[in-house]
Amino acid sequence: MNLHIRRAKPDEADVLTEIAHAAKRHWGYPESWIQQWRTDLTITPRFIAKNEMYVAINGEEIVGCCALAFNASLAELEHMWIRPEHIGAGVGRALFLHVKERAAKLRIPALELSADPNAEGFYERMGATRIGEVRSEIEGKPRILPRMAVVIG
Secondary structure, three states: OOEEEEEOOHHHHHHHHHHHHHHHHHOOOOHHHHHHOHHHHOOOHHHHHHOEEEEEEEOOEEEEEEEEEEEOOEEEEEEEEEOHHHOOOOHHHHHHHHHHHHHHHOOOOEEEEEOOHHHHHHHHHOOOEEEEEEEEEEOOEEEEEEEEEEEOO
């Protein structure tokens, strides 16, 4: 795989949203949950323009994305999505390291993120540690998302 990482363009929002939905489905969540998460899984042109959104390109195909977003005094890693057929091929690692390097250039001390439980191991391998939990409920079932942080520098 020959990856190239660049800033996302607002007109790529639909492709990135499609990747987000495919990636979430990869973990076997019920379709009713995917539909309830529709807004959270949607990447808008405005989000791309407002944040540092990156895409990983293999040849001509976008195979993954992630964003460095700033909320109040916090820097967050958001919308880390990899096409299912490329999960485990180094795309997530390349994107994560790219955003971590960018954060270091911006002198950001740490990045925080809320991880899908299926991705917690990946983020741990990338050096993130659990700092808390985000609790919610979907269709009467409790859901706990690991809240994680990685120190930059």
